[in-house]
Structure formats: C-alpha cells, structure tokens
Amino acid sequence: MRIFQKTNFNFIKHRKIAYAISSILLVAGLVSLFIRGLNYGIDFKGGSEVVIRFEKPVDVGAVRSIMEQAGVNGSVKQYGLDRSFLLKTDFQGDTSKLKALISNSLASRLPDNASQILSVQAVGPSIASDMKMSALKALAAALVGILLYVSVRFEFKFATAGVVAIFHDVLTVLGLFSLLGGLFDFMPLEVDQSIIAAFLTIAGYSITDTVVVYDRIRERLRGQKPSDYERIFNESMNQTLSRTIITSGTTMLSVIVLFIFAGPAIRSFAFAMFAGILVGTYSSIFVAAPIVFDWQTRSKSPIKFRGA
Amino acid sequence: MKNNRFKLILIAVVALVSVWSIWPTYRDYALTQKLKSIRSAEDSLKFAIDNREAIEQAKDKSLKLGLDLRGGMHLVMEVDILDLVEQKAWNKDATFTRVMESVKKESAAESNANIVELVAAGFKKENIKLSRYFYDMRDSDQEIVSKLNGEAKDALARAKEIIRNRIDQYGVAEPVIQTQGSQRLVIELSGVTDEARVRRLLMGTAKLEFKLVKDPETLLRAIQRVSGAPLVAPAAPAAPAVTAPADSSMAAAPVAAALQPAAAGVKKLSDVIGMMPNGQVFTPEYARDQVTAVLNRPDVLALLPQDTQLLLAAKPELTAKGEKYFPIYLVQKTPELTGGVITEAKATFSAQDNQPEASMSMNDEGTSKWARITGANIGKQIAIVLDGAVYSAPVVQSRIPSGNSVINGIGSLEEAKDLEIILKAGALPAPVRILEERTVGPSLGADYIRAGLFSLVWGFTAVAIFMIVYYNKAGIAADLALVLNILVVISVLAGFSAALTLPGIAGIVLTMGMAVDANVLIYERVREELGEGKSLRMAIDAGYNRAFSSILDSHVTTLAAAFLLYVYGVGPIQGFAVTLMIGTAASLFTAIVVTRVLFDLLLGSKFMNEKSFG
Numbered sequence: 001m002r003i004f005q006k007t008n009f010n011f012i013k014h015r016k017i018a019y020a021i022s023s024i025l026l027v028a029g030l031v032s033l034f035i036r037g038l039n040y041g042i043d044f045k046g047g048s049e050v051v052i053r054f055e056k057p058v059d060v061g062a063v064r065s066i067m068e069q070a071g072v073n074g075s076v077k078q079y080g081l082d083r084s085f086l087l088k089t090d091f092q093g094d095t096s097k098l099k100a101l102i103s104n105s106l107a108s109r110l111p112d113n114a115s116q117i118l119s120v121q122a123v124g125p126s127i128a129s130d131m132k133m134s135a136l137k138a139l140a141a142a143l144v145g146i147l148l149y150v151s152v153r154f155e156f157k158f159a160t161a162g163v164v165a166i167f168h169d170v171l172t173v174l175g176l177f178s179l180l181g182g183l184f185d186f187m188p189l190e191v192d193q194s195i196i197a198a199f200l201t202i203a204g205y206s207i208t209d210t211v212v213v214y215d216r217i218r219e220r221l222r223g224q225k226p227s228d229y230e231r232i233f234n235e236s237m238n239q240t241l242s243r244t245i246i247t248s249g250t251t252m253l254s255v256i257v258l259f260i261f262a263g264p265a266i267r268s269f270a271f272a273m274f275a276g277i278l279v280g281t282y283s284s285i286f287v288a289a290p291i292v293f294d295w296q297t298r299s300k301s302p303i304k305f306r307g308a
Numbered sequence: 309m310k311n312n313r314f315k316l317i318l319i320a321v322v323a324l325v326s327v328w329s330i331w332p333t334y335r336d337y338a339l340t341q342k343l344k345s346i347r348s349a350e351d352s353l354k355f356a357i358d359n360r361e362a363i364e365q366a367k368d369k370s371l372k373l374g375l376d377l378r379g380g381m382h383l384v385m386e387v388d389i390l391d392l393v394e395q396k397a398w399n400k401d402a403t404f405t406r407v408m409e410s411v412k413k414e415s416a417a418e419s420n421a422n423i424v425e426l427v428a429a430g431f432k433k434e435n436i437k438l439s440r441y442f443y444d445m446r447d448s449d450q451e452i453v454s455k456l457n458g459e460a461k462d463a464l465a466r467a468k469e470i471i472r473n474r475i476d477q478y479g480v481a482e483p484v485i486q487t488q489g490s491q492r493l494v495i496e497l498s499g500v501t502d503e504a505r506v507r508r509l510l511m512g513t514a515k516l517e518f519k520l521v522k523d524p525e526t527l528l529r530a531i532q533r534v535s536g537a538p539l540v541a542p543a544a545p546a547a548p549a550v551t552a553p554a555d556s557s558m559a560a561a562p563v564a565a566a567l568q569p570a571a572a573g574v575k576k577l578s579d580v581i582g583m584m585p586n587g588q589v590f591t592p593e594y595a596r597d598q599v600t601a602v603l604n605r606p607d608v609l610a611l612l613p614q615d616t617q618l619l620l621a622a623k624p625e626l627t628a629k630g631e632k633y634f635p636i637y638l639v640q641k642t643p644e645l646t647g648g649v650i651t652e653a654k655a656t657f658s659a660q661d662n663q664p665e666a667s668m669s670m671n672d673e674g675t676s677k678w679a680r681i682t683g684a685n686i687g688k689q690i691a692i693v694l695d696g697a698v699y700s701a702p703v704v705q706s707r708i709p710s711g712n713s714v715i716n717g718i719g720s721l722e723e724a725k726d727l728e729i730i731l732k733a734g735a736l737p738a739p740v741r742i743l744e745e746r747t748v749g750p751s752l753g754a755d756y757i758r759a760g761l762f763s764l765v766w767g768f769t770a771v772a773i774f775m776i777v778y779y780n781k782a783g784i785a786a787d788l789a790l791v792l793n794i795l796v797v798i799s800v801l802a803g804f805s806a807a808l809t810l811p812g813i814a815g816i817v818l819t820m821g822m823a824v825d826a827n828v829l830i831y832e833r834v835r836e837e838l839g840e841g842k843s844l845r846m847a848i849d850a851g852y853n854r855a856f857s858s859i860l861d862s863h864v865t866t867l868a869a870a871f872l873l874y875v876y877g878v879g880p881i882q883g884f885a886v887t888l889m890i891g892t893a894a895s896l897f898t899a900i901v902v903t904r905v906l907f908d909l910l911l912g913s914k915f916m917n918e919k920s921f922g
Contacts, residue, residue, distance in 0.1 A: 002778075002835075003778075051752065053751075094507065095503060095507075095745055095747070096503055096504035096507055099503070099504075100504075116749070116751070117749065118748070118749045118751060118752035119746070119747055119748045119749055119752050120503070120745065120746070120747040121745065121746045121747070122742075122744065122745045122746075123743075123744045123745075124741075124742075124743040124744060126386075126416070126743060127384055127743040127744045134876045134877075135876065137876050138872050138873060138875070138876030138877065141872050141875075141876070142868065142869050142872045142873075145868045145869075145872065146865055146868060146869070149861075149864060149865060149868060150861075150865075153861055193877065193881045194811060194881065194884075196873075196877075196881070197811065197873055197877065197881050197884050197885070200869045200870075200872065200873045201818065201866075201869060201870075201873075201888065203869055204865055204866040204868070204869030204870065205822070205866070207865045208825070208861075208862035208865055208866055209862075211858065211861040211862055211865065212829065212858045212861075212862060215857055215858040215861065216858075219854070239836065240832075242832050243828050243829055243832040246778065246828045246832070247822070247824070247825040247828050247829075249774070250771050250774060250775070250821045250822075250824050250825075250828070251818070251821035251822050251825075252821070253767075253770045253771055253774060253821060254767040254770065254771060254817050254818055254820050254821030255818065255821065257763050257766045257767040257770055257817060258763050258767070258814055258817050258818070260766075261759055261762040261763040261766055262759050262760060262762075262763040262810070262813070262814060262817070263755065263756060263759035263810075265376075265756070265810060266759075266763075266810065266811075266814050269811075269814060270814075273818065
C-alpha cells in the first residue's frame with residue numbers, strides 16, 4: 001500500500017500563508033494565555049484532590065451539595081465514566097481530617113450508597129512552586145540542549161529555525177490548553193507534571209521531524225547553486241513527506257489508544273501529545289525549513305555543511 | 309556474512325537476556341494466580357509453604373509496580389531547620405524573636421533557600437553578630453554559619469534514620485526513603501493506605517518530657533490572669549474562621565465551620581474553659597484546638613508566671629453526662645527529665661483497669677536522675693508530656709529507684725504500639741511537616757493496571773497491523789523489531805528494579821508509535837531507491853546507509869529530551885522518562901541491527917522480492 005506516490009507540492013512558494021496561519025495560532029494562544037491563563041493542576045498550584053467512588057450511581061449535584069454542607073469548598077466533577085467523582089479543594093492540612101470529614105458526611109447523607117475514597121493527593125504551596133520551577137528548568141535545558149546538538153550536527157541557522165519551530169509547537173499547544181482548559185469534564189486539560197512531560201516529548205518529536213527534513217535538504221544541497229535552493233527545498237520536503245505523515249500517523253495511533261483506554265489520569269497528557277504531534281508535523285514542513293530558506297536567501301553566506 | 313553471524317549472536321543474546329529478565333515476572337504472576345485458584349485455606353497455605361522459595365524468588369526479581377499501580381503512599385516531608393536553629397540558640401530575647409519571625413516569612417516565600425543563610429542574613433541586616441545567640445562569643449559569623457549548616461545536615465540525616473527506623477518497626481515492605489535537597493525527605497510506602505496512622509507515626513516528634521505540675525493555687529492565679537485573653541489573636545486579620553496559628557490554620561478551615569456560631573463577637577478564653585469544684589481546669593472537646601492555639605500564643609505565655617506553661621491533656625475525660633473534656637495543667641516549662649534517657653518501651657495493658665499503656669525503662673543516667681527527682685517530689689504531681697500534650701500526671705508516691713515509668717491514658721492498643729515504636733526509635737531532631745502527599749488505594753491501582761494493559765495491547769495491535777498493511781512483508785520485520793523493543797523495555801525495567809508506573813505504560817505505548825519511525829525512514833528510502841530502478845539488494849543497502857544519519861539525529865534528540873525529563877521530573881514522571889529513554893535506545897538497536905539482519909537473511913531466500921516493500 002502506498003498513500004503518497006510522488007507528490008509535488010510547492011511548499012516554499014506558499015510559505016507566507018503558513019507563516020500567517022502560524023502567527024494567528026500563536027497570537028490567539030498568547031492572548032488566551034494572557035486573558036484566561038492556564039488551568040493549573042494541584043502539582044503547580046497546591047491543594048488537594050480526592051477521588052471518591054460510589055457503589056451505586058449517584059447524581060453529581062447531590063455529591064456537590066453534600067460537600068458544600070460539610071464545609072468542604074471546592075469543585076466536584078465526574079471522574080472517568082464510572083461512579084467516581086473527583087473532588088478538588090484548597091485544603092492543605094491534615095488529609096486524614098479531610099478524609100474523615102468527607103466519608104462521615106457521605107455516610108450520613110447517603111446511607112444506602114456506600115462510598116470509598118480511592119486516592120488522595122495533597123500538594124503544599126511551596127512544593128508546588130518548586131515543581132513549577134523545575135518544570136521550567138527542564139524545558140529551558142531541553143531547548144538549549146537541542147539547540148547545541150543541532151548546531152553541531154547542522155548549522156546554527158538550522159538549529160535556530162528548529163528551536164523556533166519547537167517554540168511554535170509548545171506555545172500553540174499551551175494556547176490550546178488555555179483556550180480549552182476546564183471546558184470538558186472528561187478531559188480537564190490541567191497543566192501539571194504530566195503535561196510538562198508531554199511538552200518535552202513534543203519538543204523531542206518536533207525536532208526529530210524537523211531534523212529528518214533538514215537531513216534530506218542537506219544531502220541534496222551539497223554542491224548545488226544557490227539559485228536551485230528553492231527547487232531543492234521543495235523536492236526534499238516532498239520526498240520526506242511520506243515518511244513524515246506515516247510516522248506521525250503511527251504515533252498518533254498510539255496516542256489515540258492512550259486517550260481512549262488509559263483512563264482519565266492520562267487523558268490530558270494524550271491530548272497534549274495529539275495536538276503536539278499534529279502541530280509538530282506541520283511546523284517541520286511549514287515553519288522550520290521555510291525559515292532556513294528565507295534566512296539563507298537573505299544572508300548570502302553559503303551553508304556550511306557539517307556532519308554526515 | 310561473518311559480520312552477520314556476530315549480529316545474529318548479539319540479537320539472540322539480547323532476546324535471551326530479555327526473556328530471562330522477564331521470566332520471574334511471569335513466574336510471580338503464574339504462582340499468584342495458582343494461589344488464588346486454590347479454594348480451601350489449608351491447601352493454599354500448604355501450596356505457599358511448599359513453594360515458598362520459588363514464590364519469594366519470583367517476587368524479588370519480578371517487575372516492580374509503581375505506587376500509582378500498586379497502591380500506597382508517596383510523601384514529601386520537610387524537616388523544620390528553622391526550629392532547629394531556634395533550639396540551638398541561647399539568650400533568646402525580643403530582638404531574636406523578631407528576626408526569626410521575619411526569616412520565617414522569607415523562607416515561606418522562597419522554599420528552596422538555605423535556612424541557615426537566611427538566618428545569618430536576617431541578623432546581619434540588623435547588625436547583630438550571630439555569636440550573641442549561638443555557640444561561643446569568640447566565633448565569627450562565618451564559623452557559626454558553617455556549624456549551623458553542619459547541624460542542619462546532621463538533623464536531616466538523623467531524621468531520615470529515625471523515620472526509617474519507625475517505618476521498619478511498623479512493617480512496610482520495601483519502603484523508599486530518600487533525602488531531597490537540604491531539608492526534604494521523600495518517602496514511598498507501598499501497600500499502605502491508612503494515612504492517619506502513618507502520619508502519626510512519621511510526624512510524632514516523640515519529644516518526651518517529665519515536668520513538675522504546679523500546685524492548684526498557682527494554677528488558679530494563672531488561669532485568672534489569662535482568662536481575659538481574646539480567642540482571636542490581636543494582630544490577626546478580622547476573619548474569625550482562619551485564626552488558628554500557621555500550621556493548623558489550613559487544616560482548620562473546614563472544621564472551623566462548626567465553630568462559627570461560637571466565634572461570633574469577641575470571645576475570650578474564659579468562655580471556653582471552666583473549672584470544677586475540685587480545682588481542675590478543663591475545656592470542652594469542641595474548643596480543644598482553639599484553646600491549644602491560644603495557650604501557645606506569645607501574648608498569652610507572657611501573662612503566666614516565670615518558666616511555666618499551660619498544657620492540655622492528650623486524652624479527654626468524660627463527664628457524668630458523657631461529654632468529653634480536656635483537663636488543663638500548669639507545669640514547669642523546664643523539664644526535669646527528657647526522653648533521651650529512654651532505652652526500652654513496650655506497649656502493654658495496665659494491671660488495674662486493663663487499659664493500653666506504654667511502659668518505659670531508662671538508662672543508668674536516667675535511672676539515677678529519676679530516683680532523685682521522684683525522691684525530692686513525693687506527694688507532688690509529675691506530668692508525662694509527649695509532644696506538648698499531657699498523657700498522665702501521676703502523684704509521686706515514693707522514690708522510684710528502678711528507672712521505670714508508664715504512659716497511660718492511651719486510647720487503643722494500636723496507638724500504644726505506635727507510641728512504642730516512636731519512643732524506641734527516638735525523637736526527631738526537629739519537627740517535620742508533610743508538604744506533599746499522594747495516596748492511591750489498591751482498587752484504583754488495579755483499575756490503572758487494567759487500563760494500562762488495554763492500552764498496551766491495543767496500541768501494539770494498531771501499529772503492528774498498520775505496518776503490515778502499509779509495508780507488506782517488510783512490515784513483518786518491523787513488527788518483529790517492535791516486539792523485541794517492547795521486550796527489551798520491560799526487561800530492562802525489571803532487571804534494574806525500576807518501577808513501572810501509569811505514565812511509564814504511557815511511555816511504552818508512545819514509544820511503540822515512535823519506534824517504527826526508524827523503519828519507516830528506511831523503508832521509504834528503499835522505496836525511493838527501488839523507484840529509481842535499483843536492484844532490491846542495492847536499494848536495501850542504500851536505504852539503510854542513507855537513513856542512518858536521520859535515525860541517529862532523531863534518536864539522540866528524543867533521548868536528550870527524555871533524559872532532561874528524568875533529571876528534573878519528580879516521581880511518576882521519571883517513570884515515563886525512563887521508559888522513553890530505554891525505548892528510544894532499544895529502537896535504535898532494533899531498527900538498525902535487527903531488521904537489517906532479517907533482510908539479509910531473507911534476501912538469500914525467495915521470500916523477498918521487489919514487491920516486499922509494498
């Protein structure tokens with residue numbers, strides 16, 4: 001089977017359209033980040049999360065009102081698809097007191113529907129701010145590391161354009177999280193540690209995708225005149241297009257499986273990966289390589305080839 | 309072909325080592341299933357005893373599950389270095405308290421800062437030499453800072469040791485206790501879900517003190533002086549619901565709702581304490597936390613006679629109507645004796661009323677001191693104070709020469725046992741706080757395992773079928789490589805006893821999608837070369853050679869990202885990073901070596917032809 005026989009898209013010619021689309025995506029994301037902010041999970045905000053499961057189906061409103069009357073202020077949401085609920089509160093003290101408060105009030109108000117506390121997570125504010133810092137450090141270190149590696153293997157222009165593409169991807173996904181955060185009960189899109197993991201994986205995936213395109217460009221560019229660059233860029237991208245789409249496809253396949261089967265704890269992560277792969281694939285074709293091309297045609301200095 | 313023989317051996321070794329490493333996991337599973345299938349308890353016990361060695365060995369070497377999958381507790385605790393510094397100081401005066409207060413605020417804002425440096429900076433700002441409060445007058449600030457830093461380091465190490473001791477005695481399989489940074493401990497307890505008990509066990513500073521109880525007249529006078537104190541601290545914000553001191557204020561928020569009606573208007577301490585005809589001072593149960601907080605407030609402490617304090621009983625007494633109340637004692641602040649002298653503790657039942665209690669014995673120094681103290685205070689009460697609460701205040705009947713003492717008034721035997729553990733393991737050098745707590749019940753863990761296995765199976769099936777449909781026979785080679793890849797990831801996890809977590813499973817599923825990338829790169833290249841009219845053998849050679857550079861680059865960048873995730877990530881995220889790293893490394897091997905050898909072998913046979921790449 002073969003999906004892409006011989007494609008002949010003129011990517012470089014239409015790059016301005018792609019730049020415009022990317023700018024709109026980025027601006028929309030940034031505006032949302034500025035206005036709506038992010039829906040932080042307890043990892044980065046502090047607070048407590050309790051998962052409660054009931055023996056029989058129960059209305060979320062009933063649980064909510066019981067919690068309100070018990071003096072536990074926070075939100076109650078359906079967790080997963082069974083009879084479980086996720087309670088979130090600012091409570092940061094002795095979790096055993098919180099647990100007792102919850103189970104006592106549930107037992108007295110819903111005596112014929114036994115409930116069980118499945119998990120309790122409590123994160124203090126100082127830990128939360130530490131986690132935020134180390135997440136930022138990890139992202140920064142990853143970007144610097146990738147910049148260095150690609151600079152050594154290719155050229156600084158390629159590396160910079162690659163990192164620009166990573167920024168583009170991460171910011172776009174972050175913008176999506178900001179826009180859609182908290183809108184869906186089955187997928188809260190909270191920014192927590194697992195989302196940072198997703199971002200780092202997206203960064204790795206995005207540069208991988210980009211490097212494959214770069215690799216082909218470099219291979220074909222050797223010994224060619226600058227006037228042929230536009231044709232070679234286009235041909236290289238067309239030749240790698242099949243691989244790019246197939247790899248994204250298989251990876252997305254596994255991410256979709258995660259989204260469907262791995263349960264509510266993984267769902268936001270899977271969504272981030274899904275969006276990241278989509279944007280990452282797009283950016284390697286429409287952002288990274290075109291930036292190198294533009295930079296190249298403007299700078300007039302020939303590309304210095306390093307590496308294999 | 310010689311080259312190929314070496315590669316074949318290499319592949320065989322990798323496959324064998326993987327299977328050998330996964331085998332105990334399978335054994336463990338099979339044995340557990342068998343044990344479950346046996347109906348009668350006797351038979352299952354017999355089976356367990358007969359196969360004890362096999363079961364234990366399999367369990368020991370099998371793949372470990374992370375806390376999120378197995379159920380258990382993950383805790384991050386902080387040793388209060390500030391409290392330690394305060395303990396070390398002498399000559400404490402108002403200036404000292406003021407500086408320490410501001411340091412406390414600073415340290416709360418900047419959680420990663422070195423507390424000792426903050427303290428030093430705080431005193432420097434006020435132009436006070438540290439030697440005014442710490443160590444010797446001749447010491448320079450720098451010397452004192454390094455000494456205090458040493459003490460802090462030592463305190464963390466000791467706290468870790470003591471907590472390990474307590475957990476070992478409590479009996480948790482494979483506890484993980486690690487230091488993190490300069491004042492934190494990370495504790496992982498698998499299978500434990502009774503966090504209330506663990507909390508008590510871990511947080512109990514076990515500061516045991518024997519303090520002289522003041523006579524009733526002094527108590528009366530002291531109570532009269534403090535009874536006018538408002539329940540709400542004067543400097544505190546107006547909102548009455550959150551007026552308890554720092555460490556309990558957050559906990560109090562929901563509980564305080566019950567106290568709301570009582571807190572309306574300015575309440576005085578006298579509103580919540582009462583006095584009995586026999587001179588005993590008490591507070592009802594509902595006001596306990598509040599009264600404890602008020603009695604520890606500096607403005608209230610200042611009203612009491614020199615070197616005394618008011619303490620509540622640890623356990624309530626019952627009125628005739630069955631209401632609970634806590635007696636209040638006025639005791640000498642300076643203890644006669646502290647818990648450091650305790651050598652042995654034992655949870656027992658008392659001879660008279662069969663209530664649980666903890667009996668203790670002392671070392672030689674403690675025994676002689678205890679004899680002297682009891683001898684000098686016959687007829688007086690001595691309070692046995694544990695972590696600031698009075699457990700019992702027996703009247704000394706006679707001189708006790710043996711060094712034995714008893715803590716009674718304990719609610720349950722379980723609690724007495726915990727007390728025994730805490731007393732035996734010794735007191736923590738400084739109080740600890742729980743900063744982060746994650747508890748997963750075993751049933752949720754089982755759900756996660758099921759969900760994880762589902763994802764693994766479906767992820768693999770989807771990718772494997774796609775590869776065969778799209779690449780025909782070459783897809784089979786990629787699928788074989790994929791199987792080996794997954795095998796290697798799981799076996800490396802099991803072999804290095806790294807725990808498999810839910811994010812780890814996600815990592816494996818994700819790796820499956822990305823692992824075929826190398827094969828896709830190669831196959832697409834082979835197709836191109838075939839399209840240019842090359843022979844199959846030449847096309848395969850060219851495909852592998854030309855794709856190599858891309859494969860290397862893409863794998864190295866993914867590895868770099870995963871590595872950083874491992875370095876900066878915490879807990880479960882590290883599990884994800886580890887599987888991603890192993891998976892990426894394995895995919896480099898399987899894509900470049902394994903499929904290549906497969907093609908070389910198949911090229912000789914009639915199995916492969918130009919159409920084999922789809």
